[in-house]
Amino acid sequence: MPELPEVETIANGLRSGSDDHPGIVGLTITRAQVLWRGTIAQPDPESFQAGLIGQQIISIGRRAKYLILNLSAGHLIIHLRMSGDLLVEHAQDPIPKHHRIILYLGEVWRLAFNDARKFGRTWLVDNLQVVFDKIGPEPLDESFSHEHFFERLAQKQRQLKPLLLDQGFIAGLGNIYTDEALHLSGLHPLRKASSLSPEEAAQLLSNIRLVLQAGIRHHGASIDWVYRGGDFQNFFQVYRRTGQPCRQCATPIQRIVVGQRGTHFCPRCQPFKEG
DNA sequence: CACGAGACCTGTTCGC
DNA sequence: TGCGAACAGGTCTCGT
Numbered sequence: 432m433p434e435l436p437e438v439e440t441i442a443n444g445l446r447s448g449s450d451d452h453p454g455i456v457g458l459t460i461t462r463a464q465v466l467w468r469g470t471i472a473q474p475d476p477e478s479f480q481a482g483l484i485g486q487q488i489i490s491i492g493r494r495a496k497y498l499i500l501n502l503s504a505g506h507l508i509i510h511l512r513m514s515g516d517l518l519v520e521h522a523q524d525p526i527p528k529h530h531r532i533i534l535y536l537g538e539v540w541r542l543a544f545n546d547a548r549k550f551g552r553t554w555l556v557d558n559l560q561v562v563f564d565k566i567g568p569e570p571l572d573e574s575f576s577h578e579h580f581f582e583r584l585a586q587k588q589r590q591l592k593p594l595l596l597d598q599g600f601i602a603g604l605g606n607i608y609t610d611e612a613l614h615l616s617g618l619h620p621l622r623k624a625s626s627l628s629p630e631e632a633a634q635l636l637s638n639i640r641l642v643l644q645a646g647i648r649h650h651g652a653s654i655d656w657v658y659r660g661g662d663f664q665n666f667f668q669v670y671r672r673t674g675q676p677c678r679q680c681a682t683p684i685q686r687i688v689v690g691q692r693g694t695h696f697c698p699r700c701q702p703f704k705e706g
Numbered sequence: 707c708a709c710g711a712g713a714c715c716t717g718t719t720c721g722c
Numbered sequence: 723t724g725c726g727a728a729c730a731g732g733t734c735t736c737g738t
Contacts, residue, residue: 433731433732434731434732437731469714469715496731496732510732510733511731511732512731512732512733513715513716513730513731513732513733514715514716514717514730514731514732529716546715547715547716547717548714548715548716548717548730548732549714549715549716550714550715550716550732550733551732552733587707587708588707588708589707589708589709590708590709593708593709596732596733598732598733605731605732606730606731606732607731608731651731652731654730654731655717655718655719655730655731656717656718670731671730690709690710691710691711691712692732693729693730
């Protein structure tokens with residue numbers, strides 16, 4: 432389900448709460464229920480469970496597409512992958528299908544990790560570097576300059592689409608926001624990264640920031656049966672708009688497969704050229 | 707290093 | 723209506 436804007440939205444919701452439930456910062460984990468052991472990446476499920484009991488949630492953060500619960504000792508890191516979701520529920524409610532891990536927060540509330548496809552993973556670690564070691568720069572970090580981005584692109588002979596999806600190259604982009612950013616930039620998804628001019632690179636980074644910020648402003652995108660309340664899907668220019676007219680030039684949007692991912696672009700606004 | 711295929715999973719939608 | 727294929731917001735690993 433989530434890319435950077437969706438994870439950011441979830442982090443914000445856990446901090447601030449909603450009409451239905453409070454924020455969870457300050458609450459203490461009283462019990463941990465593991466319904467699917469495969470969801471735990473590190474440490475072993477028994478240590479994971481035992482290590483969470485009695486921990487207070489101090490703050491909530493995000494890095495790339497990972498959610499971070501900073502605890503009184505250590506960090507609970509969560510990656511939702513394709514179908515994961517985090518839900519704050521009443522502690523005594525019946526347990527819905529696909530719940531994988533449940534953390535009881537005091538007597539009244541619980542935080543549930545629901546994940547139909549079981550791709551999601553959690554880590555309980557003392558040092559964040561264990562997980563974030565090879566993650567690339569945060570695109571919204573202002574210290575990440577256009578010049579630096581251009582230099583990184585210039586070193587790569589790869590196609591833009593798979594490169595932007597590579598979390599070691601740049602953090603947080605997924606299939607939606609990559610297609611949208613390339614469209615805004617007028618760049619073909621198969622264009623070689625090293626062929627971009629400094630101006631094209633600067634435009635691309637600006638547009639990456641633009642679509643990510645728009646996504647956050649709209650509380651993420653909600654598609655398929657995974658609904659979170661965001662409405663950025665209504666503003667897609669190309670993603671899953673195969674055959675529909677480009678909003679800029681009316682040319683039908685095309686879909687190709689790149690690196691086994693559906694890739695959407697406008698053949699007129701994003702002509703293929705090398706350099 | 708770059709790329710493609712396969713794996714991990716379940717659910718929904720599409721095409722005949 | 724039924725049924726298999728295709729597809730899905732992600733990432734890892736292996737072979738070439």
